[in-house]
Each structure stands twice: as structure tokens, then as C-alpha cells.
Amino acid sequence: MPRITVTVDGITYQEDVEPRLLLVHLLRDRLGKTGTPIGCDTGNCGACTVMLDGMSVKSCSVLAVQADGNDVVTIEGLAHGNEWHPMQKAFHEEHALQCGYCTPGMIMAAIDLLRDDPDPSEETVREGLEGNLCRCTGYCNIVRAVRRGAREMSQRSMPEQAEQTEREVRTP
Amino acid sequence: MSEQLDAGLIAEQIAESDQLSRPSGAHEVGKARRRKEDARLVTGRTTWTDNIQLPGMLYVAFLRSPMAHARITRVDTSAARTRPGVVAVYSGQDFADEQGSLPCAWPVTEDIVIPDHPPMAVEEVRYVGEAVACVVATDRYKAADALEAIEVDYEPLDAVIDMTEALAEGSPKVHETGNKAFTWKFAGGDIDAAFRDAPVVIDRTYVQQRLIPTAMEPRAVVATTDGETFTLYSSTQIPHVLRVMLALTTGIPEHKLRVIAPDVGGGFGSKLQVTAEEVLGLLITRRLGKPVKWTESRTEGNLTVHHGRDQLQRISIAAGRDGLIRGVRVDLLADMGAYLMLVTPGIPILGAFMYNGIYKMDAYDFTCTGVFTTKMPTDAYRGAGRPEATFAIERAMDELAHELGLDPIELRRRNWITHEEFPYTTICGLTYDSGNYEAATDRALALLGYDKLRAEQADRRDRRDPVQLGIGVSTFTEMCGLAPSRVLGSLSYGAGGWEHSSVRMLPTGKVEVVTGTSPHGQGHETAWSQIVADALGVPFDDVSVLHGDTSISHKGMDTYGSRSLVVGGIAVLQACEKVKDKARELAAHMLEASADDIEFAAGTFKVRGTDSGKTIQELALATFAAHDLPDRFEPGLDADATFDPDNFSFPHGTHLCAIEVDTETGATKIRSYVAVDDVGSVVNPLIVEGQVHGGIAQGIAQALFEEAVYDSEGNMLTTTMADYLIPSASDLPDFTTDRTETPATSNPLGVKGVGEAGTIASTPAIVNAIVDALRPYGVHDVRMPCTPERVWRTVIAAGETAWVGPGLAGNTGGTAEGNTAWVGPGLAGDTTDRGEPGTAGDRTDWVGPTAAEGTEAEGGDR
Amino acid sequence: MIPAPFDYVRPASLDEACQVLGEAASSGDDVKVLAGGQSLLPLLRLRLAYPSALVDLGRLPELRGVEDRGDHVFIGALTTHDEVLRSGVVRERIPLVALATATVADPAVRHRGTFGGSMAHADPAGDLPAVALALDCVFVVRSGEGEREIPAAEFFVDYLESALEPGEVLIGVKVPALGPGWGFHYEKFHRTAQAWAIVGVAAAVRRSNGTIEEARIGLTNMGSTPVRARAVEAAIRGVSIAAAGSNGAHDPVRDACAGADEGTSPPSDLHAQPDYRRHLARVLTHRAIGVAGR
Known part of the structure; x- marks a missing residue:
């Protein structure tokens, strides 16, 4: 059984894993990172989206062994203590969630799309979220939240808040 | 403060510790409060059922039938038992004596056939996905592996797929009793008179395709026992109903069974069920004495979560030349699937009262036949019978408008109940308490820019633009707030429609609200807090809402049918009133005044005309100490209330949309969507808007994207999300939403419910728009989902005799700008064979722009 | 759903990969190459495939990258769709590849899915094979026997079947850079x-x-x-x-x-x-x- 080393939300784990173990099952069943849920079998729904070395991936479509030596950030690793990530706040403020099952993946995908466009248009947001399905919200408020989160993140990126910015750039 | 309270030491400490809350005069109801639920959901601190881990937990995996219909001749579990990590393997035979039959609580007629429905098939399977065996293993991977070692032999039987064929003489039978479950009839007025000599009769047949509800959280069950009592965690909308039904099914005494709905990731009706997996989970934990967990895969879910819709609707309208409706006749075939589940037969019946929509008429006649097929059973899906009804009447109204050359809005105006006429008792015998269809429609027309779009449409028609524009109209109402128990009784439903709440005043002045509703995304924790904050004059943040655990909330009817606020919210309010009554008595005692002289405002009970008063928190604390209470006053202010409504509520609204149809490819694009809903008074506008958004998206998805498809052998072809298409953000537009507010008169909050409105309204709006775009081609219908291929085929089938572009007519049509299609005769011939019923047959000729002109003329007097 | 068990090999070099695949080919083992896994993992989860082992090429940097070689651009097989999209060379020299790649799946899948993986999967519904065919790309493959080149017209053999022989690895694709005009x-x-x-x-x-x-x-x-x-x-x-x-x-x-x-x-x-x-x-x-x- 391969032994892997993986950092999840800042904590480094060494685990012996079956080659077929899915990253999402490693997170949920072995490491207790149940904040990341599973919604499908085919990589369509995006509920299980996490950051792998800073880029969004669907953790149901990655083997745990493929994450060997990598850094994973889940929804549980976004907040700084009790201070939520601006995107978490924006989802709350804009009522961008109802049942909340898609929310962890949606937030990770939202943060990811801002890497390329810190001030995305509605269309850019909709395209950037095409791999994440929500059944409750009709997406209107999610789109609003992502744009709000984007604005708040760029305001925070002001030089005088360099320290916080550093954290945001690194973790999400 | 403490000396006044004359309380004990603890009470004094509480009072001095600054923990005692202060009253609040803030008005919470109507405020766009951000949700309390969000904190755990946006940070991942959730308790989905699959997150639950218990010591020694075992994992269950089900082997499911690959056959739509077959006799099970052999199940050999011996090899699977030897696989690593396998604790037990069971077939249906192993449970035959104890598993009972999954319940159907809605026998709609006396002669209804309710077949035995074993949770695990024993002798025969009747749909693909039916459980035939299961493995219990030490982890989910090992359980999945061992499934492959179970051998099952089947003797194939004929699949029964099509409802019409199922009812034909000589059809193979799903059950020995035949394929008809029931025929249910309902009528009002003299329908024959209405149709006799009617100048206009519209007769249409619509297909309500089968849908898969697809809540984002797949179902999951955790069952555990200490040997005597049982606890079942389930991703369910109905912990209370489930507990009763599971007790009846499994024989576990109700008081030894606790059901918990932890965080539940959406339902839309699909989790309003008593499932095989819940029953079997309990039976397995009873046998093994260990906690067990089963988590559904999406593929399993597409096969075995109950489906929605699947009806064949024939609707006829008899009308005068003036467009006034004389009568509506509906003949429905409803696909039950292989068995009758919890409320399967009742779903089309819920629609029976809605085919008249918002319109006045003299007569109504409704017949529904429930048909068995070898498919997954159908049951409640967002709207449950009412979207189907609204679709049929709103589609048929557009057909009538077209037939008469009237603007569809104008036709509706002529027929709808005007705001002065409320309360209005409809032909179906329902009394619509309040509404203002004119106001909602006028607002929607203004927001859409209706007249301008009609002008653009006429222009595109004139230019014969290959991209045509259609405007869809849907004016709807729905019966919500399920439901008055007496009415349910008259419809043979097995339970009541009341709801329960308790309000507990804690010593520090904080409030716990127990509700029998079971939210799974609707935001009850927030909305109920707002109601309580206003009723008791306590701060919003001082209220906690408890739900979803039968040990905490012992009594309830749960969440479905847009009932939670309209019934459950009122129960909360009534419990608060009882708390205040008690508090008033105590205040009078403590203030040495008569209870009649005590007035309550902003959380404080005061002696009228004085400054002397007690806050509700002080009173709560006083009952904790209980040192100085009136005689025979029970310590505590807590109160229970159970509310049973007298009437349904009737939210309504007008949804309009503009859709571009690319006639060359059949692609459709929603250009704008406007929804003006009237859900009565609003507790939280943010939540209301969210519900409308989500509802619209689901209704659009039915119109454009979704269909559960079975082949002729009963195999499902849409088992994954790659095949069953759920729209993403990039497949939907932004929605423009607004509200009018006509308070319900049937409850003290004036609320009507909002959970289903968007879904009910949007589906016909979309299809009406697509048909409207294609009117110039003589098109009268496009079957749902309106896929590009279907739209294209409809255009092509019509195109043979209607608009002919150069490509079709050998480049002779020199005036036409757009060439609609590239079809040679061979292709068109091909097409006719596959043409949708009802569309290819009765087309005549290019019928625009006459209709459009008529439209403008009629629409002009708004 | 959960994949059936398989062995896992992560070669440290291309030579080792070729050797492993060569041995599997001669012993007749059903070995599958794992690139980004975005098509393969759903197939494994649905148990539509039961390989005895996966050979993970994901850690071979020599298979990754975009190189402008004058008359053509060489795209390493393990270059992700995301990397292709971010490549200025791709955008400027072979824009059709960028246009098609932007329509592949969604951002998260494009972070993992690879250019070569999409080609070798040979799904006629995939977006990139049609591009390769239109541009007359040349597929460079290697095995223990050495390297050979396969023109696009011969690479796609049938549904989910490429001209790759057992034991062969796709190492990259030469995409002709069409000139001005x-x-x-x-x-x-x-x-x-x-x-x-x-x-x-x-x-x-x-x-x-x-x-x-x-x-x-x-x-x-x-x-x-x-x-x-x-x-x-x-x-x-x-x-x-x-x-x-x-x-x-x-x-x-x-x-x-x-x-x-x-x-x-x-x-x-x-x-x-x-x-x-x-x-x-x-x-x-x-x-x-x-x-x-x-």
C-alpha cells in the first residue's frame, strides 16, 4: 500500500492508502474533513471541489496517491480563526446558498476563478462556475456573491493589508 | 434588578451577570435578515448524514436489479460472504418475514390497487434499480467489492413502459391485478352543456416527462441500536412522518424509535418518502447490533430516488368567440411506476383542483387514471401535481388565444378572477381568499417591456429572421399550505395537515423554538426567529430554532407543499401568544395589577398608563426561581401550539419570458425572464427571492433540459449527471423578480408560501415562449424538454408547408433573408416519422404575421 | 461509486514508464496509463473499466510543456488543458487549439485533464481530436523499441481506440503552426x-x-x-x-x-x-x- 504525504488545511498527514482511494474519501473518511461533500460519480457536480496546490480540482476525480506531496485546501481551511474568508462572507451576505450542499465546492470554484480575473463580469462568473451545480438557488445570488467577494478581496489586497493578502493568495 | 426579582441565588447571578437578555422593539418580520443557517454551511461544519461516524460502524451496499421486470430464480450470496471485510450478506428472502411493505398513505379511491411493496425484492423485480441483495462490510470499498460476488439469476418478464400500451387489452402485467391502479374523477358544473355548441374548442395533449428530482445531497441512512431503542439518521424531509411509518412497517415500537434529519441537502419532494433503505437499515442494525451506514451514489439515486411528473395530459377548453371559458375537461394518465409509494397516487390528484387556474368557468371535469409500469415509482416533486396542472391550462390558454387571434395576456384578463371578486369560490370548490392578478401582471409587463418585445417579434417575423423571438406568458396560482386536515380526510389522505410548535423561555431570557417543520435549505431557523422576535419582543439573536429530531421535536408533519411557513409558522406564532398569555398573568401578579390592565409592547409588559413593567426576560427568570408566582401558576412560560389551517393559501403571480429560437439549429436562448410573485406578506424577502430563483431554475430545467429516459426494455439511459442534464450557472440567465403583496386572509401572518411558485410558473412560460416564436411555422407544440433537436424537428416538420427558405425550395425563395434549414426531401421525410405528435399533423400554412397584428391590437388597450 | 482495486505504478522516468508498459504488454496485463484522470477516474468509479494496474505519468516533467519549434508547436502529452490555455505560444501560433481547449469541460477539470490524455482517450465526442485531425497534427509515441510518429489521420482508429500499441506512451503532439492569412x-x-x-x-x-x-x-x-x-x-x-x-x-x-x-x-x-x-x-x-x- 503506497504511503503518501499530503498537507490538508495546513496540517501534514502521512497515510498508507489503497491506490484506488479517492482523494475525497481520504479527506472525508480518513482525515475527518467532512466539510467537503460528494454529489456525483462523474465529476459533473463539483460539490467536492478543493484546491490542490492552489488550483481547483474535483476531489472525487483525483486519487489520493495523485495528491502525494501536494497541498490541499478545503472549505474548512479558508477561514482565519473565526474570521471568514471574504467569499464565505459574500455567500452569506448575498443569500447565495440554501441547502448548502454545493456551497463548499462553489466557494472553492469561485475563489479559483478570481485568480484569472479579480473583477469578473456576470458572464465570466457564470462560465467559471460551469462545473459546479446548485439545485436550490437558480445561481442568481451565487453570481452576485462571487462578484461581491471579488470586490472585497481586491479591497483587502491594498498594500497596507499586505499580510492578509499574503494569506489569501496562499491558501485559496 | 435582582432585589426586585426576589429570586434565588442562581437567578440573582444570572440577573447580575449581564447574561439576562434585554427586550427588543425591532421589527423583524419583513426584514432581509441574513440566515442563521449559513455559518455552518459556508465553513464546512455540517452534519450531512454521510458525515456521521459511529464506533464500530458498518457499511451497507445494495445490489440492484439490472432487469426492469423479472422473476428472481436464485440468489447465491455464499461467495460474497467470504470476501474480506464482509460481515453479512442478505437477500430479500432473508428479510421476507420481517420487512413488511413500504407504505402508501394516500389510497385515493376505495378500489385502488396497492400492491405489496417489499423493501428488498423477494420473488420478482419490477424496475431497474430495485434492491435484490445487500452486503454489510467494514468499509464502503469492501462493501462495493463484495457486491460483485453475489450471483442472481433472473427469469425475464415483459417490461411495461408506455402508459397507453399498459392499459391496452393484452398488455403484459406489472402486477397480477393488472396495470390500472385507480381511476379518480372530479367534476363541477354541467360539462356537457359547456362543450355543447361551444364556438371554440381547444383540445390538446401534453406530455409531462419523467423527472429526477436530483437534490444535491444524495440520500444517506445511518441506523443504530442499543438493543432496545433505535436511532435512524436519514437525509429526509419528513422525520416525523417517517418515524410513524417506520414503526408501523418494522414493528419497532414508536417510542423506541428516534428519527433524526440532520443537515439535509435539498429535497424538492424527493425526500418526502419512506424508503427501502431506511427500513432495511433498521432491520440490519437490529440483526447485527452495530451501527450501519448506507450512502447513495448518484447513479443509484437516478435509478431509485422516486421520480416526478410523468403524466399524459389531455386538456380541452370550451370557449366563446369572446374568449370566455365555458368549461375545461381534463383526462389524465399518471405513471405510478411499479409501486405506490408514500403519496404516489395523490400527486396527480393534488393537481385536479388547479387545472382551472386563475380563471372563471361554468364547468369542469377531471379524470385521472393511475397506471403501473415497470419503472421507478413517481411521487412528490416540487409542486407535485400543481406544476402539471398549471402547465396544461397555461399552454392551452395560449392555444386558445392563438385560435382567437387574441393577445395571450388579453385572453387571460377576460377570464381571470378580478381583485374585487375575492374571496372567490372556484369551479373546483376551493375558496381563493385573496389575490390581485391584474397588479402582478401589469408589473410583470412593465418589467419585461412587453410591447417593445412584441414589436421586435413582429419585425423578426417580417424579416423572416432565422432567429425568431417568442414571448412566454404564465399567470398562475397554486394551492399551498398543505393542508386543512378535514380536506385531506375528504381526499382519503392517511394523515392530517396540522403543524406543531413549542416555545421555551429559558431562564436567561433566551428562547428555544421547537418546530415540527423540517427544513432542508428553506431557512426556517432564520424566518422562525424573526417571527418569534416580533411576537415576544426578544432580540433575533436570542432565538434558537430546533427541528429535525423526534426526541426534541416530538410532533410534526414536516416540510413539503409550501406548508412550513403557512402552517408551521402560524403554529410558532400561536405558541408565542400562549407564552405571552402566561407572562401577562405573571406580570400582573408581580406588578400587582389586573391582567386586563397589562399591555405588551416591545418585549415589556406594562401596567397601562404607567412606567411600571416587567420584561419578558425578567418574567422568564422569575419562573425559574418560582419563588413568587400566582397561585396554581405552573413554573415556566413555555407553551405548545398545534395549528390546523381552515383553508389552503393561494400564492399567485405572473411570469413572462423572452426566448430567442435559432430555427437553423433548434437552439433556444432565454433573453429575459421576469417573475412577479404574490406570496402574501413576507417574513424575509431575501429568502422569498431565493426560493423564487431556485424554483424558476427548476421549472426551466423541466422545459429545456431534463428527462429521465427509459428504453423499451426498461433500462434507464440517464443514470448519471452526464446524461441527465442539470443546468449550471452558464446555462441560465439572471432573473428579474418582483412582488406584489396581497396578504392571505386565512392566517394571522398573511403569508401564502413560496417554495413551489417558481417551479409551477416557469415551465409553461418557457414552452409558451418557444411555441410563440415558432407560430409563423404553424407550430402548436414542442414536447418537453424542448431540446434543440425537438425544436428543429418541429420547425422542419412544419417547414414543409409553411415558411420555405431558399435551401428548401431550390434557391427560389429570393426574398427570404434567412434560410431556415438545410433539408432535402429525404430528410424531411425522415423527420415526419419522428415528428412530435400533435405538431406535425395539424399545421396549415404560414400564419403570421396576422396573429402578431391581432396581438398588438388586442393588447393595446392595457 | 468506488473503483475496483488496481495496482499503482508511478515511474520516475519516461524510460521506466516505457519499461513498465512494455512488460505489461508482453504479459498481456490490462494496464492503463493515468494522465490527468479526468476521463479515466469516472470510468473506474462507474466500474466500466477494471484495469489491473494504473501507470501514473503525472510526475514526469519531461512530458509537460509547450515548445515553439518553428513550423510546429510541440505540446507535451501531460500538459494540462489549463497550461495549454495559459500558453502564449499556443494562443499566438496555434490559436485553434486554444479555442477548442477553452470549451473542454470546466475549469477544475481543465486543471487536471491533459492534452495528451484527451487525445489518447480518442473519444470522438472530445473537442481536441477534431482539432488534431483538422491541423494534421503528428503524434509522437515512445516505447521500449524507440520513438515513432503517427499522423493524426491514422491516430484515431475507432471509438475510444487510438493507434497506440500496448507498451507505447504518447509523449507529445506536434501541432503545425499555420502561417499568416x-x-x-x-x-x-x-x-x-x-x-x-x-x-x-x-x-x-x-x-x-x-x-x-x-x-x-x-x-x-x-x-x-x-x-x-x-x-x-x-x-x-x-x-x-x-x-x-x-x-x-x-x-x-x-x-x-x-x-x-x-x-x-x-x-x-x-x-x-x-x-x-x-x-x-x-x-x-x-x-x-x-x-x-x-
Whole structure:
């Protein structure tokens, strides 16, 4: 059984894993990172989206062994203590969630799309979220939240808040 | 403060510790409060059922039938038992004596056939996905592996797929009793008179395709026992109903069974069920004495979560030349699937009262036949019978408008109940308490820019633009707030429609609200807090809402049918009133005044005309100490209330949309969507808007994207999300939403419910728009989902005799700008064979722009 | 759902990978190469495939990257779609690849899924094989025996079947950089953003003085392999581009596209029957040429 080393939300784990173990099952069943849920079998729904070395991936479509030596950030690793990530706040403020099952993946995908466009248009947001399905919200408020989160993140990126910015750039 | 309270030491400490809350005069109801639920959901601190881990937990995996219909001749579990990590393997035979039959609580007629429905098939399977065996293993991977070692032999039987064929003489039978479950009839007025000599009769047949509800959280069950009592965690909308039904099914005494709905990731009706997996989970934990967990895969879910819709609707309208409706006749075939589940037969019946929509008429006649097929059973899906009804009447109204050359809005105006006429008792015998269809429609027309779009449409028609524009109209109402128990009784439903709440005043002045509703995304924790904050004059943040655990909330009817606020919210309010009554008595005692002289405002009970008063928190604390209470006053202010409504509520609204149809490819694009809903008074506008958004998206998805498809052998072809298409953000537009507010008169909050409105309204709006775009081609219908291929085929089938572009007519049509299609005769011939019923047959000729002109003329007097 | 068990090998070098795959080939083991895994893992989860082992090439940096080699651009097989999209070389020298790649799946899948993996998977509904065919890409493969090159026209053999022999690894693709005067477009027609193309058209068009000198058209999902629309390519030579999509009664570009479905055998599935796909191929080819030739 391969032994892997993986950092999840800042904590480094060494685990012996079956080659077929899915990253999402490693997170949920072995490491207790149940904040990341599973919604499908085919990589369509995006509920299980996490950051792998800073880029969004669907953790149901990655083997745990493929994450060997990598850094994973889940929804549980976004907040700084009790201070939520601006995107978490924006989802709350804009009522961008109802049942909340898609929310962890949606937030990770939202943060990811801002890497390329810190001030995305509605269309850019909709395209950037095409791999994440929500059944409750009709997406209107999610789109609003992502744009709000984007604005708040760029305001925070002001030089005088360099320290916080550093954290945001690194973790999400 | 403490000396006044004359309380004990603890009470004094509480009072001095600054923990005692202060009253609040803030008005919470109507405020766009951000949700309390969000904190755990946006940070991942959730308790989905699959997150639950218990010591020694075992994992269950089900082997499911690959056959739509077959006799099970052999199940050999011996090899699977030897696989690593396998604790037990069971077939249906192993449970035959104890598993009972999954319940159907809605026998709609006396002669209804309710077949035995074993949770695990024993002798025969009747749909693909039916459980035939299961493995219990030490982890989910090992359980999945061992499934492959179970051998099952089947003797194939004929699949029964099509409802019409199922009812034909000589059809193979799903059950020995035949394929008809029931025929249910309902009528009002003299329908024959209405149709006799009617100048206009519209007769249409619509297909309500089968849908898969697809809540984002797949179902999951955790069952555990200490040997005597049982606890079942389930991703369910109905912990209370489930507990009763599971007790009846499994024989576990109700008081030894606790059901918990932890965080539940959406339902839309699909989790309003008593499932095989819940029953079997309990039976397995009873046998093994260990906690067990089963988590559904999406593929399993597409096969075995109950489906929605699947009806064949024939609707006829008899009308005068003036467009006034004389009568509506509906003949429905409803696909039950292989068995009758919890409320399967009742779903089309819920629609029976809605085919008249918002319109006045003299007569109504409704017949529904429930048909068995070898498919997954159908049951409640967002709207449950009412979207189907609204679709049929709103589609048929557009057909009538077209037939008469009237603007569809104008036709509706002529027929709808005007705001002065409320309360209005409809032909179906329902009394619509309040509404203002004119106001909602006028607002929607203004927001859409209706007249301008009609002008653009006429222009595109004139230019014969290959991209045509259609405007869809849907004016709807729905019966919500399920439901008055007496009415349910008259419809043979097995339970009541009341709801329960308790309000507990804690010593520090904080409030716990127990509700029998079971939210799974609707935001009850927030909305109920707002109601309580206003009723008791306590701060919003001082209220906690408890739900979803039968040990905490012992009594309830749960969440479905847009009932939670309209019934459950009122129960909360009534419990608060009882708390205040008690508090008033105590205040009078403590203030040495008569209870009649005590007035309550902003959380404080005061002696009228004085400054002397007690806050509700002080009173709560006083009952904790209980040192100085009136005689025979029970310590505590807590109160229970159970509310049973007298009437349904009737939210309504007008949804309009503009859709571009690319006639060359059949692609459709929603250009704008406007929804003006009237859900009565609003507790939280943010939540209301969210519900409308989500509802619209689901209704659009039915119109454009979704269909559960079975082949002729009963195999499902849409088992994954790659095949069953759920729209993403990039497949939907932004929605423009607004509200009018006509308070319900049937409850003290004036609320009507909002959970289903968007879904009910949007589906016909979309299809009406697509048909409207294609009117110039003589098109009268496009079957749902309106896929590009279907739209294209409809255009092509019509195109043979209607608009002919150069490509079709050998480049002779020199005036036409757009060439609609590239079809040679061979292709068109091909097409006719596959043409949708009802569309290819009765087309005549290019019928625009006459209709459009008529439209403008009629629409002009708004 | 959960994959069946398999062994896992992560070679440290390309040579080792070739050796492992060579040994598996000679022993007849059903070994699958794991690149990004975005197609393979869903298949494994649904238990539609039961390989005895996966050979993970994901840690071989030599298979990753985009290199401008003058007349062509070499894309390493393990270059992710995301890296392809971020490559200035791709955007400037082989823009058709960028246009098609942008339509592949969604951002998260593009972070993992690879250019070579999409090709080797040989799904005719995939967007990139049609591009490779249209551009006459050359596939560079290696085994223990050495390297060989396979032209795109021979690479896609059948549904999910490429010309890769057991023991061979796709190490990269040479994408010809067409010179100035060429325009490009990928027209994808699908029901939802996530859905596979019902039909896709990859078009490269060379114009000169308002006339189409040359066109290369690859079709997605019009057969068991991607298909080249040769009839259109022949018929469109010398046609005036000004007429494309024009409003006149006669559109010679449209006429030329009438043969877009020639030689195809489009599949029948939930989303489309063959005759509709044929029709779409004609309409979309016309549209693609209209945009590419602009």
C-alpha cells in the first residue's frame, strides 16, 4: 500500500492508502474533513471541489496517491480563526446558498476563478462556475456573491493589508 | 434588578451577570435578515448524514436489479460472504418475514390497487434499480467489492413502459391485478352543456416527462441500536412522518424509535418518502447490533430516488368567440411506476383542483387514471401535481388565444378572477381568499417591456429572421399550505395537515423554538426567529430554532407543499401568544395589577398608563426561581401550539419570458425572464427571492433540459449527471423578480408560501415562449424538454408547408433573408416519422404575421 | 461509486514508464496509463473499466510543456488543458487549439485533464481530436523499441481506440503552426455547458483577397472517430468569403458546406439522431467558416 504525504488545511498527514482511494474519501473518511461533500460519480457536480496546490480540482476525480506531496485546501481551511474568508462572507451576505450542499465546492470554484480575473463580469462568473451545480438557488445570488467577494478581496489586497493578502493568495 | 426579582441565588447571578437578555422593539418580520443557517454551511461544519461516524460502524451496499421486470430464480450470496471485510450478506428472502411493505398513505379511491411493496425484492423485480441483495462490510470499498460476488439469476418478464400500451387489452402485467391502479374523477358544473355548441374548442395533449428530482445531497441512512431503542439518521424531509411509518412497517415500537434529519441537502419532494433503505437499515442494525451506514451514489439515486411528473395530459377548453371559458375537461394518465409509494397516487390528484387556474368557468371535469409500469415509482416533486396542472391550462390558454387571434395576456384578463371578486369560490370548490392578478401582471409587463418585445417579434417575423423571438406568458396560482386536515380526510389522505410548535423561555431570557417543520435549505431557523422576535419582543439573536429530531421535536408533519411557513409558522406564532398569555398573568401578579390592565409592547409588559413593567426576560427568570408566582401558576412560560389551517393559501403571480429560437439549429436562448410573485406578506424577502430563483431554475430545467429516459426494455439511459442534464450557472440567465403583496386572509401572518411558485410558473412560460416564436411555422407544440433537436424537428416538420427558405425550395425563395434549414426531401421525410405528435399533423400554412397584428391590437388597450 | 482495486505504478522516468508498459504488454496485463484522470477516474468509479494496474505519468516533467519549434508547436502529452490555455505560444501560433481547449469541460477539470490524455482517450465526442485531425497534427509515441510518429489521420482508429500499441506512451503532439492569412474557429454545439458536443466543428481557413484559398475542417462527434470534412474543404476553395453568412439569396459558402456530413456516420444517442447531427454539421461548418474566415 503506497504511503503518501499530503498537507490538508495546513496540517501534514502521512497515510498508507489503497491506490484506488479517492482523494475525497481520504479527506472525508480518513482525515475527518467532512466539510467537503460528494454529489456525483462523474465529476459533473463539483460539490467536492478543493484546491490542490492552489488550483481547483474535483476531489472525487483525483486519487489520493495523485495528491502525494501536494497541498490541499478545503472549505474548512479558508477561514482565519473565526474570521471568514471574504467569499464565505459574500455567500452569506448575498443569500447565495440554501441547502448548502454545493456551497463548499462553489466557494472553492469561485475563489479559483478570481485568480484569472479579480473583477469578473456576470458572464465570466457564470462560465467559471460551469462545473459546479446548485439545485436550490437558480445561481442568481451565487453570481452576485462571487462578484461581491471579488470586490472585497481586491479591497483587502491594498498594500497596507499586505499580510492578509499574503494569506489569501496562499491558501485559496 | 435582582432585589426586585426576589429570586434565588442562581437567578440573582444570572440577573447580575449581564447574561439576562434585554427586550427588543425591532421589527423583524419583513426584514432581509441574513440566515442563521449559513455559518455552518459556508465553513464546512455540517452534519450531512454521510458525515456521521459511529464506533464500530458498518457499511451497507445494495445490489440492484439490472432487469426492469423479472422473476428472481436464485440468489447465491455464499461467495460474497467470504470476501474480506464482509460481515453479512442478505437477500430479500432473508428479510421476507420481517420487512413488511413500504407504505402508501394516500389510497385515493376505495378500489385502488396497492400492491405489496417489499423493501428488498423477494420473488420478482419490477424496475431497474430495485434492491435484490445487500452486503454489510467494514468499509464502503469492501462493501462495493463484495457486491460483485453475489450471483442472481433472473427469469425475464415483459417490461411495461408506455402508459397507453399498459392499459391496452393484452398488455403484459406489472402486477397480477393488472396495470390500472385507480381511476379518480372530479367534476363541477354541467360539462356537457359547456362543450355543447361551444364556438371554440381547444383540445390538446401534453406530455409531462419523467423527472429526477436530483437534490444535491444524495440520500444517506445511518441506523443504530442499543438493543432496545433505535436511532435512524436519514437525509429526509419528513422525520416525523417517517418515524410513524417506520414503526408501523418494522414493528419497532414508536417510542423506541428516534428519527433524526440532520443537515439535509435539498429535497424538492424527493425526500418526502419512506424508503427501502431506511427500513432495511433498521432491520440490519437490529440483526447485527452495530451501527450501519448506507450512502447513495448518484447513479443509484437516478435509478431509485422516486421520480416526478410523468403524466399524459389531455386538456380541452370550451370557449366563446369572446374568449370566455365555458368549461375545461381534463383526462389524465399518471405513471405510478411499479409501486405506490408514500403519496404516489395523490400527486396527480393534488393537481385536479388547479387545472382551472386563475380563471372563471361554468364547468369542469377531471379524470385521472393511475397506471403501473415497470419503472421507478413517481411521487412528490416540487409542486407535485400543481406544476402539471398549471402547465396544461397555461399552454392551452395560449392555444386558445392563438385560435382567437387574441393577445395571450388579453385572453387571460377576460377570464381571470378580478381583485374585487375575492374571496372567490372556484369551479373546483376551493375558496381563493385573496389575490390581485391584474397588479402582478401589469408589473410583470412593465418589467419585461412587453410591447417593445412584441414589436421586435413582429419585425423578426417580417424579416423572416432565422432567429425568431417568442414571448412566454404564465399567470398562475397554486394551492399551498398543505393542508386543512378535514380536506385531506375528504381526499382519503392517511394523515392530517396540522403543524406543531413549542416555545421555551429559558431562564436567561433566551428562547428555544421547537418546530415540527423540517427544513432542508428553506431557512426556517432564520424566518422562525424573526417571527418569534416580533411576537415576544426578544432580540433575533436570542432565538434558537430546533427541528429535525423526534426526541426534541416530538410532533410534526414536516416540510413539503409550501406548508412550513403557512402552517408551521402560524403554529410558532400561536405558541408565542400562549407564552405571552402566561407572562401577562405573571406580570400582573408581580406588578400587582389586573391582567386586563397589562399591555405588551416591545418585549415589556406594562401596567397601562404607567412606567411600571416587567420584561419578558425578567418574567422568564422569575419562573425559574418560582419563588413568587400566582397561585396554581405552573413554573415556566413555555407553551405548545398545534395549528390546523381552515383553508389552503393561494400564492399567485405572473411570469413572462423572452426566448430567442435559432430555427437553423433548434437552439433556444432565454433573453429575459421576469417573475412577479404574490406570496402574501413576507417574513424575509431575501429568502422569498431565493426560493423564487431556485424554483424558476427548476421549472426551466423541466422545459429545456431534463428527462429521465427509459428504453423499451426498461433500462434507464440517464443514470448519471452526464446524461441527465442539470443546468449550471452558464446555462441560465439572471432573473428579474418582483412582488406584489396581497396578504392571505386565512392566517394571522398573511403569508401564502413560496417554495413551489417558481417551479409551477416557469415551465409553461418557457414552452409558451418557444411555441410563440415558432407560430409563423404553424407550430402548436414542442414536447418537453424542448431540446434543440425537438425544436428543429418541429420547425422542419412544419417547414414543409409553411415558411420555405431558399435551401428548401431550390434557391427560389429570393426574398427570404434567412434560410431556415438545410433539408432535402429525404430528410424531411425522415423527420415526419419522428415528428412530435400533435405538431406535425395539424399545421396549415404560414400564419403570421396576422396573429402578431391581432396581438398588438388586442393588447393595446392595457 | 468506488473503483475496483488496481495496482499503482508511478515511474520516475519516461524510460521506466516505457519499461513498465512494455512488460505489461508482453504479459498481456490490462494496464492503463493515468494522465490527468479526468476521463479515466469516472470510468473506474462507474466500474466500466477494471484495469489491473494504473501507470501514473503525472510526475514526469519531461512530458509537460509547450515548445515553439518553428513550423510546429510541440505540446507535451501531460500538459494540462489549463497550461495549454495559459500558453502564449499556443494562443499566438496555434490559436485553434486554444479555442477548442477553452470549451473542454470546466475549469477544475481543465486543471487536471491533459492534452495528451484527451487525445489518447480518442473519444470522438472530445473537442481536441477534431482539432488534431483538422491541423494534421503528428503524434509522437515512445516505447521500449524507440520513438515513432503517427499522423493524426491514422491516430484515431475507432471509438475510444487510438493507434497506440500496448507498451507505447504518447509523449507529445506536434501541432503545425499555420502561417499568416489563416483564421480559426471552434464551433461547439451542446445542450448544457457541461454536456459533450452534439457536434463540434474545428475550422482553419486561409484567405487571400477575399477568397478562401484553403480550409481544414475537423468534425467532433460525427462518427466513431473525429472526421475530416474533405468534401467541404474541396468545395470551398476559391469561394468568395464575402458571401459567407451573407443575406443574399445565394451563398456559395453555404453551398460548399452542404457536403459537411459526407463520409460521416454520426452516432445516435439521447441528445441527437444521426440526421440531426448531419444537419448540424452543415449549419455549424458554415458558421465556423464564417467566423474563421472573417
